[in-house]
Amino acid sequence: xxxxxxxxxxxxxxxxxxxxxxxxxxxxxxxxxxxxxxxxxxxxxxxxxxxxxxxxxxxxxxxxxxxxxxxxxxxxxxxxxxxxxxxxxxxxxxxxxxxxxxxxxxxxxxxxxxxxxxxxxxxxxxxxxxxxxxxxxxxxxxxxxxxxxxxxxxxxxxxxxxxxxxxxxxxxxxxxxxxxxxxxxxxxxxxxxxxxxxxxxxxxxxxxxxxxxxxxxxxxxxxxxxxxxxxxxxxxxxxxxxxxxxxxxxxxxxxxxxxxxxxxxxxxxxxxxxxxxxxxxxxxxxxxxxxxxxxxxxxxxxxxxxxxxxxxxxxxxxxxxxxxxxxxxxxxxxxxxxxxxxxxxxxxxxxxxxxxxxxxxxxxxxxxxxxxxxxxxxxxxxxxxxxxxxxxxxxxxxxxxxxxxxxxxxxxxxxxxxxxxxxxxxxxxxxxxxxxxxxxx
Numbered sequence: 430x431x432x433x434x435x436x437x438x439x440x441x442x443x444x445x446x447x448x449x450x451x452x453x454x455x456x457x458x459x460x461x462x463x464x465x466x467x468x469x470x471x472x473x474x475x476x477x478x479x480x481x482x483x484x485x486x487x488x489x490x491x492x493x494x495x496x497x498x499x500x501x502x503x504x505x506x507x508x509x510x511x512x513x514x515x516x517x518x519x520x521x522x523x524x525x526x527x528x529x530x531x532x533x534x535x536x537x538x539x540x541x542x543x544x545x546x547x548x549x550x551x552x553x554x555x556x557x558x559x560x561x562x563x564x565x566x567x568x569x570x571x572x573x574x575x576x577x578x579x580x581x582x583x584x585x586x587x588x589x590x591x592x593x594x595x596x597x598x599x600x601x602x603x604x605x606x607x608x609x610x611x612x613x614x615x616x617x618x619x620x621x622x623x624x625x626x627x628x629x630x631x632x633x634x635x636x637x638x639x640x641x642x643x644x645x646x647x648x649x650x651x652x653x654x655x656x657x658x659x660x661x662x663x664x665x666x667x668x669x670x671x672x673x674x675x676x677x678x679x680x681x682x683x684x685x686x687x688x689x690x691x692x693x694x695x696x697x698x699x700x701x702x703x704x705x706x707x708x709x710x711x712x713x714x715x716x717x718x719x720x721x722x723x724x725x726x727x728x729x730x731x732x733x734x735x736x737x738x739x740x741x742x743x744x745x746x747x748x749x750x751x752x753x754x755x756x757x758x759x760x761x762x763x764x765x766x767x768x769x770x771x772x773x774x775x776x777x778x779x780x781x782x783x784x785x786x787x788x789x790x791x792x793x794x795x796x797x798x799x800x801x802x803x804x805x806x807x808x809x810x811x812x813x814x815x816x817x818x819x820x821x822x823x824x825x826x827x828x829x830x831x832x833x834x835x836x837x838x839x840x841x842x843x844x845x846x847x848x849x850x851x852x853x854x855x856x857x858x859x860x861x862x863x864x865x866x867x868x869x870x
Contacts, residue, residue: 430473431761436466438752445749446790455791456741459748466755467506474498481505481758502758509754514695515619516750517743520612522697526675527570528734529701529708535672536574542582548588550652553644555579555592556599562642563603565679566611568820572600572832576839582657591652593836594851595643598824598858600832602640605820606632608693609682612831613745613819615797619693620800621811625683631813631869639821640861643854678704705731743747749794757801759848766802776803776811777870781863784818792819810870817866824855 441462445455464571474495480502528537539558545551555575563571575596583589604610608618608625617623647653678700685696708730756762769779783795796819805811823830827837836842 430469432757433469434466434759437462438756439512441752441786442790442794442803449770454741454745456745456748459745459752460535460750461754463748465753470502470755470759471499474502481760481763495829505758506751506754507782508750509706509758512737513747513750514619515692516612516616517746519615519619519694519697520743521738522694522701523567523609523679524570524738525662525731526633526697527566527702527735528677528702528737529704529730530668530671530675532641532730532734533671533711534668535675536577536668538667538669538672539574539578543578543582546657547584548655548657551579551582551657552592552595552653555651556595556640556644558594559599560603560637563600564607566678568600568611569831569835571603572596572835573839575600576836588652589840590842590846591650591850593840593842594847594854595647597645597827597830597833597836598821598851598855599640601821601824602636602862605637605639605717609679610859611820613792614795614816616694616796617800617812617816621807622800622805622809623688623816624808628813628816630779631810632817632866634860634869635817635866636821637862638865639817639824639858642858646697646854646857674707675704694716746793749791749792750797753794753797753801756798762801765798769802777814777867780818783815784859784863785820785825787819787822788825792823792830795819814863814866817862818859821859821862825859827850827851837858 437690441458444451444453444458448455462586471494542558543551543554545554553599556579559575561570562574574595579592579596580589583592600842601611605614608623614623614628618625618628681700682693682696685691685699688691691699712730752853753762770776780799783799787795796815799815799819803811823833827833827842827844837847
């Protein structure tokens with residue numbers, strides 16, 4: 430059974446990681462892999478030699494008859510579904526809140542903050558805004574926003590490719606030091622592997638250096654010499670209130686967890702509810718939330734924003750996390766972690782390898798697997814190192830992160846161009862940050 434499940438996982442993973450080649454959305458293999466994995470377990474309850482019950486206690490053999498074993502597996506599945514649902518509800522709330530801010534042109538208010546027209550100075554401004562904005566919202570949305578911003582200033586196609594590459598590095602670096610900046614850090618936070626203050630203290634400097642080192646080298650790149658020959662853009666500041674309000678609500682989420690001990694997804698949904706209430710009032714609506722116009726489009730900005738939530742992404746996370754949970758429930762991931770330790774590979778080196786692997790393999794299942802490998806307590810140095818490596822390692826290849834894939838599509842960046850021009854800079858930044866993280870551990 431173990432061999433069959435591992436083969437299924439590797440096959441599904443291969444299809445997911447080669448999405449850019451065959452154009453099959455990664456949601457599809459993730460969902461199929463999830464159902465097949467748990468289906469095999471439920472069909473053959475006597476085939477497993479060991480099982481982890483919901484409290485993570487190892488059962489050498491599943492006791493009882495087939496019905497009793499299936500009942501135990503159902504309880505385990507519901508346990509993992511509950512943990513996964515916390516992450517998914519957090520993401521749905523965050524995505525909708527971002528769309529509401531965008532509905533009021535909140536992100537266009539960033540443009541007036543950029544005054545310089547020198548190419549190198551502009552690169553610094555763009556990257557610094559990206560670094561901090563991605564820590565507050567998320568690296569994927571920040572990449573979308575900042576590409577739209579610099580496009581109003583940089584018109585030459587070749588120059589835009591370079592700016593996009595640096596935006597990807599800055600967005601991934603910014604998301605790594607915040608519990609709400611990247612899906613992987615959110616997973617670690619909700620999974621009670623990290624807490625807010627220690628994460629920021631331990632990963633901020635490595636993440637910052639991961640971005641700054643490539644920026645310093647960019648000073649000698651010909652593409653960033655000289656000034657931009659474009660007219661001054663006044664931008665759009667009408668959404669400034671909504672931008673500041675949205676950022677405030679995002680920052681409220683960790684505060685609610687610290688003060689009221691609410692789970693992060695509850696705080697995010699509360700923030701969404703408050704902003705949605707403001708959005709309905711701002712729109713001066715006099716009709717019901719479910720009413721539609723003649724084109725069957727919702728009037729409500731909240732309903733419009735919910736329409737734009739990327740359901741395929743949510744379903745992908747559901748599929749991949751529950752597939753990993755099936756392997757974890759059989760004790761296979763825990764055994765892998767024990768094998769790593771028995772082989773004499775230090776945890777720090779292993780986390781660094783995972784970071785490099787995240788440039789090729791999606792970092793969500795990597796982190797999900799690593800969380801089940803080691804029984805380290807909350808805020809152990811290994812979890813902080815994992816947050817950094819998994820968050821920033823994806824910058825090494827254009828397909829290694831959601832931010833990179835978005836930039837690839839928006840600016841038509843080829844895999845080869847990024848590998849030749851940006852990957853060496855991203856790798857140098859990653860290694861520098863990793864070295865600093867080891868020194869701080």
